[in-house]
Amino acid sequence: MSIFKARVKExxxxxxxxxxxLKELRRLTFNGVPDVQSxxxxxxxxxxxxLGPTRSSWTTTLSQKRxxxxxxxEELVLPPGHSCNGAGDADGDGDGDAEVAVESxxxxxxxxxxxxxxxxxxxxxxxxxxxxxxxxxxxxxxCPDISFFQQPTEYPCDIVVHSRGEHxxxxxxxxxxxxxxxxxxxxxGLGMTKINLITKRSVETYAAMEEGQEAHWEVVQRILFIYAxxxxxxxxxxxxxxxxxxxxxxxxxxxxxSYRAHAEADCFFCFTALxxxxxxxxxxxxxxxxxxxKYMMARLSNMLKTKDIDIYxxxxxxxxxxxxxxxxxxxLLLSQEFPLPDVLRIxxxxxxxxxxxxxxxxxCCSMILIQREAILENDFASNVKLLQNYPPMDIxxxxxxxxxxx
Amino acid sequence: xxxxxxxxxxKLLLIGDSGVGKTCILFRFSDDAFxxxxxxxxxxxxxxxxxxxxxxKIKLQIWDTAGQERFHTITTSYYRGAMGIMLVYxxxxxxxxxxxxxxxxxIDEHANxxxxxxxxxxxxxxxxxxVVNKERGExxxxxxxxxxxxxxxxxxxxxxxxxxxxxxAILDKTSGKEAAENPERVxxxxxxxDKAPGYSKCCA
Numbered sequence: 001m002s003i004f005k006a007r008v009k010e011x012x013x014x015x016x017x018x019x020x021x022l023k024e025l026r027r028l029t030f031n032g033v034p035d036v037q038s039x040x041x042x043x044x045x046x047x048x049x050x051l052g053p054t055r056s057s058w059t060t061t062l063s064q065k066r067x068x069x070x071x072x073x074e075e076l077v078l079p080p081g082h083s084c085n086g087a088g089d090a091d092g093d094g095d096g097d098a099e100v101a102v103e104s105x106x107x108x109x110x111x112x113x114x115x116x117x118x119x120x121x122x123x124x125x126x127x128x129x130x131x132x133x134x135x136x137x138x139x140x141x142x143c144p145d146i147s148f149f150q151q152p153t154e155y156p157c158d159i160v161v162h163s164r165g166e167h168x169x170x171x172x173x174x175x176x177x178x179x180x181x182x183x184x185x186x187x188x189g190l191g192m193t194k195i196n197l198i199t200k201r202s203v204e205t206y207a208a209m210e211e212g213q214e215a216h217w218e219v220v221q222r223i224l225f226i227y228a229x230x231x232x233x234x235x236x237x238x239x240x241x242x243x244x245x246x247x248x249x250x251x252x253x254x255x256x257x258s259y260r261a262h263a264e265a266d267c268f269f270c271f272t273a274l275x276x277x278x279x280x281x282x283x284x285x286x287x288x289x290x291x292x293x294k295y296m297m298a299r300l301s302n303m304l305k306t307k308d309i310d311i312y313x314x315x316x317x318x319x320x321x322x323x324x325x326x327x328x329x330x331x332l333l334l335s336q337e338f339p340l341p342d343v344l345r346i347x348x349x350x351x352x353x354x355x356x357x358x359x360x361x362x363x364c365c366s367m368i369l370i371q372r373e374a375i376l377e378n379d380f381a382s383n384v385k386l387l388q389n390y391p392p393m394d395i396x397x398x399x400x401x402x403x404x405x406x
Numbered sequence: 407x408x409x410x411x412x413x414x415x416x417k418l419l420l421i422g423d424s425g426v427g428k429t430c431i432l433f434r435f436s437d438d439a440f441x442x443x444x445x446x447x448x449x450x451x452x453x454x455x456x457x458x459x460x461x462x463k464i465k466l467q468i469w470d471t472a473g474q475e476r477f478h479t480i481t482t483s484y485y486r487g488a489m490g491i492m493l494v495y496x497x498x499x500x501x502x503x504x505x506x507x508x509x510x511x512x513i514d515e516h517a518n519x520x521x522x523x524x525x526x527x528x529x530x531x532x533x534x535x536x537v538v539n540k541e542r543g544e545x546x547x548x549x550x551x552x553x554x555x556x557x558x559x560x561x562x563x564x565x566x567x568x569x570x571x572x573x574x575a576i577l578d579k580t581s582g583k584e585a586a587e588n589p590e591r592v593x594x595x596x597x598x599x600d601k602a603p604g605y606s607k608c609c610a
Contacts, residue, residue: 134474238424328449
């Protein structure tokens with residue numbers, strides 16, 4: 001049996017247990033998950049704690065969570081006064097509009113889109129647009145080096161993509177800047193009036209899809225929006241898009257279609273679980289707290305100092321502060337430093353780390369140590385460049401090096 | 407240590423709301439290229455370009471910052487060392503223009519008093535989406551006594567000119583200081599010379 005086949009079998013066995021041995025799963029995943037079957041998608045769900053180790057509990061957990069997520073969409077994404085019975089008669093021919101308005105969730109006759117009352121669902125709806133605009137900008141520039149996020153998903157969210165004549169079900173529709181377009185009007189006597197619209201359409205690569213379809217970035221947008229709505233103290237912070245991106249990619253390319261169909265909901269809960277561990281990185285007021293980003297950067301810096309005092313002193317003498325490079329490395333769990341497949345490989349190890357993020361710091365430290373010769377040779381500018389644009393490299397070299405750090 | 411291949415080092419900083427095109431402006435200037443698909447800047451990014459101004463090789467060390475509020479504690483620490491700051495807004499985004507005042511306050515709080523400033527209204531190629539007219543940009547710049555330009559990183563309008571003008575303004579100051587230290591040297595003050603013909607020559 002080849003080594004690869006042996007690894008596949010190990011994963012097969014580990015995940016087929018009635019009660020998955022998480023310790024064994026961690027050990028296996030730490031060395032990288034083979035890119036076959038649902039190993040990674042399932043393994044991450046377990047390691048992030050979305051699914052418990054008992055196999056028989058999965059069906060219930062999944063159906064409960066997915067139903068809950070659907071409820072989030074109905075309550076938080078759809079415009080106030082929408083009709084909830086979406087998916088079924090999604091081709092909505094407009095029948096029974098009057099009943100729908102009465103049934104719709106708690107929007108009384110007093111509430112209307114121009115209401116400024118603090119209780120107004122419409123008021124909230126418009127206030128959300130501020131952070132939605134930021135999310136919109138960021139999801140449209142997620143992983144631009146691969147086309148995945150611009151592609152349509154095979155499992156669009158029914159109640160969102162069928163507008164039923166309503167505007168604003170798709171989140172990005174709410175934040176499209178309104179522009180008055182000018183036109184030339186030619187009048188000839190009493191006859192026809194000819195209007196020449198002078199609009200130039202710019203080509204957008206992250207363009208929205210047709211009715212009934214949606215692109216993966218639109219799904220990611222919804223996940224981030226719901227997360228921000230449910231975590232109002234934190235809201236949306238730039239970089240969260242880079243955290244949700246790889247998780248969504250893994251869930252939405254799960255070869256098991258029964259899982260893939262629920263990539264959005266599953267990703268949401270895995271993302272939420274991961275964020276509960278790293279949320280402090282995204283909160284400014286916690287920068288100096290234990291678990292905050294400055295504390296993490298200090299840990300990296302201290303490790304570097306013990307491992308290689310020469311590099312440490314050299315960078316220090318150049319006043320090349322750790323935040324020039326490690327702020328982004330650590331906040332985003334290295335997701336912007338490497339191509340997506342390498343990021344997945346890194347995250348296999350990071351998620352398997354029980355002392356979460358000890359290993360992340362080791363990887364970061366190794367990235368610096370591997371460039372030892374260059375760093376000691378370089379001036380300040382070249383070093384910043386090197387560390388901010390880490391050179392392409394076999395990711396296994398970096399990980400093996402990190403493992404070797406005691 | 408690399409040998410010194412320049413006469414002066416100027417540190418510049420790009421600030422402004424998220425998505426106004428700071429990274430694109432910098433990329434156009436440093437690599438003379440444009441791509442609309444940039445990942446969002448987290449924390450701070452960095453580029454170098456050497457230009458020649460009045461016979462002096464000037465190395466521009468340009469820091470590109472993240473626009474979102476969360477990153478301000480990280481990014482404001484760079485204000486202090488900056489000799490020039492470019493404040494960017496997006497002519498198709500009203501909010502980014504309104505926030506110019508907020509950014510100027512940030513500069514007052516965190517930067518050196520004599521830092522050279524410049525306001526850029528970016529994306530001026532997108533005429534069909536414009537919501538902030540040029541006069542408003544000029545007015546706010548005049549009010550604060552700051553240089554102003556409309557730019558387009560995409561169509562390469564005024565990008566090089568903006569950096570060179572900012573660098574030149576810093577050079578004026580530096581020369582002024584040098585003159586005070588070496589009184590025998592003659593320094594021509596170009597500040598009153600409104601449209602200095604230097605642009606075409608610089609950044610060659």
